[in-house]
Amino acid sequence: MHDEQALDLVIRGGLLMDGRGGAPRVADIGVRGALIAEIGNIAPGAAAEIDARGKIVTPGFVDIHTHYDGQIIWNSRLAPSSWHGVTTVVMGNCGVGFAPVRAADRGNLIELMEGVEDIPGVALHEGLDWAWETFPDFLRATERIEHDIDFCAQLPHAALRVYVMGERALRLEMATPDDIARMRGLAAEAIRHGAIGFSTSRSINHRSVTGDPMPSLRAAEEELTGIALGLADAGGGVLEIIIDFDDPDLLEAEFGMMRRLVEKSGRPLSFSLMQKHGNKDGWRRLLALTAQAAADGLPIRAQVAPRGVGVLLGMQGSRNVFSDCASYKAIADLPLDERVRRMRDPALRAQLLRELRESRDTPLGKRLNEFDNIFPLGNPPCYDPGPERSIAALARRAGADPAGLAYDCLLEDDGKALLFSPFANYADKNLDACAQMLADPNTVIGLGDGGAHVALISDASFPTFLLKHWGGGAGQPAFDLPWLVKRQTADTARAVGLLDRGVLEVGKKADINVIDPATMDPGVPVMSMDLPAGKGRYLQKPSGYVATIVSGVVVYRNAEATGALPGRLVRMAAEPAHA
Numbered sequence: 001m002h003d004e005q006a007l008d009l010v011i012r013g014g015l016l017m018d019g020r021g022g023a024p025r026v027a028d029i030g031v032r033g034a035l036i037a038e039i040g041n042i043a044p045g046a047a048a049e050i051d052a053r054g055k056i057v058t059p060g061f062v063d064i065h066t067h068y069d070g071q072i073i074w075n076s077r078l079a080p081s082s083w084h085g086v087t088t089v090v091m092g093n094c095g096v097g098f099a100p101v102r103a104a105d106r107g108n109l110i111e112l113m114e115g116v117e118d119i120p121g122v123a124l125h126e127g128l129d130w131a132w133e134t135f136p137d138f139l140r141a142t143e144r145i146e147h148d149i150d151f152c153a154q155l156p157h158a159a160l161r162v163y164v165m166g167e168r169a170l171r172l173e174m175a176t177p178d179d180i181a182r183m184r185g186l187a188a189e190a191i192r193h194g195a196i197g198f199s200t201s202r203s204i205n206h207r208s209v210t211g212d213p214m215p216s217l218r219a220a221e222e223e224l225t226g227i228a229l230g231l232a233d234a235g236g237g238v239l240e241i242i243i244d245f246d247d248p249d250l251l252e253a254e255f256g257m258m259r260r261l262v263e264k265s266g267r268p269l270s271f272s273l274m275q276k277h278g279n280k281d282g283w284r285r286l287l288a289l290t291a292q293a294a295a296d297g298l299p300i301r302a303q304v305a306p307r308g309v310g311v312l313l314g315m316q317g318s319r320n321v322f323s324d325c326a327s328y329k330a331i332a333d334l335p336l337d338e339r340v341r342r343m344r345d346p347a348l349r350a351q352l353l354r355e356l357r358e359s360r361d362t363p364l365g366k367r368l369n370e371f372d373n374i375f376p377l378g379n380p381p382c383y384d385p386g387p388e389r390s391i392a393a394l395a396r397r398a399g400a401d402p403a404g405l406a407y408d409c410l411l412e413d414d415g416k417a418l419l420f421s422p423f424a425n426y427a428d429k430n431l432d433a434c435a436q437m438l439a440d441p442n443t444v445i446g447l448g449d450g451g452a453h454v455a456l457i458s459d460a461s462f463p464t465f466l467l468k469h470w471g472g473g474a475g476q477p478a479f480d481l482p483w484l485v486k487r488q489t490a491d492t493a494r495a496v497g498l499l500d501r502g503v504l505e506v507g508k509k510a511d512i513n514v515i516d517p518a519t520m521d522p523g524v525p526v527m528s529m530d531l532p533a534g535k536g537r538y539l540q541k542p543s544g545y546v547a548t549i550v551s552g553v554v555v556y557r558n559a560e561a562t563g564a565l566p567g568r569l570v571r572m573a574a575e576p577a578h579a
Contacts, residue, residue: 007032007046008552014052014514019059019503021486029057031510034551034566039506050547050554052514056481059489059504060087060149060511060550061463064270064496065240065303065446067117069097072142072151074127074532076565080460080539081450082149083559084522087511087550088570089450090496092154094242095201095216098128099138099156100163100186106130108170108208112158115209116201117452118318120535127532135186136193139569147567148555150511152496154240155190157200157216157227169215180226187230187237194571196496197238197267198227202254204244221257228265236572238496239269240303245282255289262298270495272447273302274309274424275433277373283433290442301495303446304437306466307383310422311456313374315339315415316527316536318455321368321406325355340415343407353403367421371395371402376409377418379524383465387429391419418525431469435478438470438487444495445487454537458525461540463488465522467515481517497572510552513545520544 009031015024016039030038030046066089068078081089091097096116098109110128114121132138135155142153161169164182175183187198206214231237239261245251262269275283286302293300313320315336322328327348331339342348359365371392375385387393391409395402409417425434437443450460466488471481493502501509525538541559548556553566 005032007037007042009048009050009510009549009554010042010046011050011052011057011512011514012042014055014057016504017056017058017482017485018505019486019490021480021483024056024482029504029512031512031549031552034510036504036506036508036510039504050514052546054516055546056515056517057504058085058485058513058515059502060513060548061085061488062088062492062496062498062502063446063448063450063460063463064090064444064492065093065448066091066450066460067093067096067119067452068151068450069153070113070119070124070127071451072147073129076145077148077561078151078450078567080458080541081448082548082556083540083545084461084464084542085513085515085545085548086149086450086460086463087513087548088150088152088493088498088501090152090154090196091451092156093199093240094206095157095199095214096206097154097156097159099132099135099159101130101133101159102163103130105162105166108162109159111208111210111212112214115211116206116214117449118456119452119454120531120533121209122533123531123535125533135190135195139194139571143569146565148561148565149550149567150570151567152196152498152570152572153194154197154199155187155195157198157219158214160186160227161215161219170212172213172215172218174218174220175223180223183223184226184230184233187227188233191231191234191237191572194569195237196570196572197240198231199240200224200242202241202243206242221260224257224261225264228261228267231267232265236497237267239265239267240271241269242272245286246276246279248279248282251282251285252289255286258300259293259298262293262300268299268301268495268497270301270303270444270446273304273437273443274447275427276424277427280427283437287437287440287442294442300442302437302440302443304434304443305425305447305459306434306438306445306462306470307431308422308426308434309424309447309459310420310426312377312458312525312538313410313419313421314417314527315410316455317418317538320410321374321403321419322352322356322410324359324362324364324368325352327351327355336415340411343411349404349407353401353407356403369403370421371406373426374406374419374421377420377524380521381420381524383420384431384469385420390429416527435470438479444491446492454531455527458538458540461522461542464520464542464544467517468520468522471517498570510549512547512549514547516544516546518544
């Protein structure tokens with residue numbers, strides 16, 4: 001007779017870091033179906049076992065800031081996030097996405113996604129089948145194929161605004177009371193059908209591939225309030241917003257607007273926070289304002305990154321030090337090996353170095369000549385190199401020209417080598433600002449952008465970096481490892497209202513990682529030409545993940561897929577926690 005009480009899986013003898021941040025303990029975990037059934041000393045007899053002795057066992061990581069809105073349609077695997085122990089992602093951030101949409105506006109949404117999130121337009125044109133119009137339609141479309149991990153969707157402001165206002169949205173016109181009422185109704189509809197929240201962008205840096213600003217850039221507070229009240233009408237959902245905060249005179253006004261959105265709607269809100277290199281201390285004021293909001297009972301959190309935020313400069317990516325030079329543009333479409341061969345010609349080298357020097361007066365040229373802020377990434381990658389490892393410092397010690405050294409670095413490894421240029425969180429050439437942001441009780445880890453900027457960054461590796469760098473793998477630990485696990489599991493899950501996961505507890509969802517801390521490493525970004533239309537993206541395959549389990553099913557062993565696809569759309573119903 002079938003034993004209804006038999007366990008499907010036992011993870012045996014691991015050091016449990018349960019997501020609450022307390023002291024770890026050695027114990028077994030028993031899984032039945034999709035849930036954790038037992039924790040303790042479990043007798044033999046389960047259908048399968050994983051030997052976790054000498055390993056750490058954590059809840060599956062929850063990444064609340066990704067852009068898999070396109071990939072979710074054409075790919076069962078949400079890599080690279082799913083390689084890095086992530087078992088739940090939240091997509092639809094920064095106000096960009098693909099629903100709701102009318103057929104005539106599909107091109108506009110692709111241009112926005114290509115410009116804002118650096119996902120090749122040709123890949124989106126080929127990969128999206130547009131089997132939806134409304135946001136509920138889009139949710140259903142994401143469920144047509146199985147996926148490796150769970151995912152949640154947010155309603156993006158740009159798509160919503162264009163759907164309601166058409167060309168007026170693209171011209172940045174103000175929404176009328178009727179427009180706002182319609183957006184409020186559609187927001188409520190999206191939440192009732194399972195959206196996890198609503199996202200918007202007020203960043204001047206967010207532009208379509210044709211240079212047009214985000215339709216949401218100048219949306220009035222009344223419009224944002226109306227949409228937030230739509231979430232309140234439905235009784236759920238979170239708000240996610242990105243604001244530049246570059247003007248000190250407007251910083252408090254913009255934060256005041258966010259406060260009022262939360263006050264009027266009662267919905268939790270998170271916003272992107274980084275140390276800007278042009279304003280090194282602005283983040284401190286924003287954290288102080290966030291602390292005051294928390295003291296006043298308002299659920300506002302800052303989304304922060306665990307390392308410098310910047311770009312990868314390489315011959316295979318969408319940008320390198322010489323990519324704006326005319327002589328490079330002339331060969332940019334050649335195969336990599338042919339470009340490398342030509343760039344080893346001393347005459348072309350001299351020409352490109354001359355053109356780079358002449359570009360110093362342009363905004364992009366200035367950044368590409370900023371060699372004290374450009375570093376060899378290395379293998380294994382180094383994300384905290386310090387000032388002594390900048391191209392400028394290396395060139396000074398070698399008595400070389402910095403531009404020439406950068407040129408030679410790009411040609412290493414047959415043109416596959418990468419340079420790293422952080423534009424945030426590394427103003428003082430250290431990660432001290434990141435440490436302070438991570439430690440703040442009113443922040444939550446985000447900003448990894450999995451699925452986006454595919455040929456320019458590889459920040460979906462944030463969870464692995466977080467544990468290795470800040471937990472002692474890079475030397476003396478800056479934070480307690482169980483606390484870091486909590487920051488990427490229970491804290492991120494609670495921030496978006498996912499109350500059934502993020503901790504190792506009987507009755508909770510069996511999303512679990514078994515990790516070897518001795519071998520854990522984020523890996524090096526490698527270009528893979530596996531997007532639709534043959535386009536490329538950087539993928540970073542880590543080491544140290546012995547097993548990743550979703551809903552009780554092993555989906556990855558040693559970062560290799562098992563073939564199982566238990567991941568599902570998480571349709572939100574529970575009220576997001578305010579704690």
